[in-house]
Amino acid sequence: MNDNANDAAQKNMSLQELQQALVLQHRALFERLSTTESVEDASAISLEMDEVYLRIRVCGRLLFRQTSEAIDRQIEGVLAASDQLQASINSIARLVDLIKAISKFLGVVDKILDKVKLI
């Protein structure tokens, strides 16, 4: 690894900064590879690239895990809003049921009154 990547690792860098440093390192090696004619040098650079890629993967994996955990916490607010919505839907449904019940009750009352009038 070159000096920049070493410095980055040693400082208390954020995982994102470390990933970025590794990615730039990986690209720098690739650029060197494209200008290398020596077979031995090309092989050595290729091995270095493999090792840096492994670390990019590890960083990527950890970052993705961290962010996914944050997403899992952040979505809870939406859950609460959904409960509010369900309560509102239920209250309208209860209103409709109430109106239906009153209509039905009045229908029954009407029939009773009709019978009373006949007596």
Place this chain on the structure above:
Amino acid sequence: MLLDRGSPRASSSGSQLAIMTRVLTLAWLFVLAACRTVPASDEIPQFRQGVASVDQRTEQAFAEINAFDRQRMVEYASSQKALGEALFEQVLEKGATDKWKRAFGLIDQYSKLLQELLDPNVREGVHTELVALGEQFGKVRNNELPAGVASGFATLGGLLVQMKAEKDALAAIRAADPGIQATFASMASAIGENDTEGIRAVNAAAWLQVLKERDAAFRETKTSDLTKRREIATLYASNMDERDAQDRSLDSIRRSLELLGQSHAELAEGRTQSAASLLALVNAEYARWSTTKSTIEEAREAAAEAEGAGK
């Protein structure tokens, strides 16, 4: 108390009721007009559709990235002295991708409830029941209610329910908005603003590994074997095209997440027209993503052809 149809008290009471109903209806209409715009039932299905499309694209992208990374690790493992499970752990692990799935599912559920609450049929249902109730009132009073009064109450009742539904919907959207913004921002950040960040960085690095392998194969081929060298060079170029297209596809997903977040913020502010425009952009992003996927497929086919030609 039941009043006789012909009684002066009954007709005076009836006309007062009619006047009161008209006044109340006008008052509520003024209140309605003064209220901030609430989402019409059109914007919510569009939002929901946008979320579903991003969910599907994200799931597909994660599967492709994991599969592609697996191939790279197989290449790396073949040069090692021994194998081990640690070599093949997924870069986007299942426990983490499940959290994305859960988040999209909860946002879909929330959108579905919004749609249900804002459904015009809800108001119609209330209106219908109130009309039936109004008719029953008329029968109990042993006369018909003054013309239009029962219908007026039913309309007013329906309006009041609609107002309540819209007010509750807006309150819920505002309550959900911080969570929605944070979630979409985190997702966009996870994908990466450019190809040196997040998932895009891992994917770009994986492609460099492929190009490195092509370069190694090229160097190992005799300079006199032009056919083979031409084939490898063609593959190298196709791989570059596929890499760039895949990165554009990931960027499109990131952009769609940002647009969905912005559209929800507009809904929370009651700005339905802005929200509708942003949601139209989400659809445009989907169309762009579909085109990019076709480019990726073409690049893959070109690479497969180039590899087949050399055999």
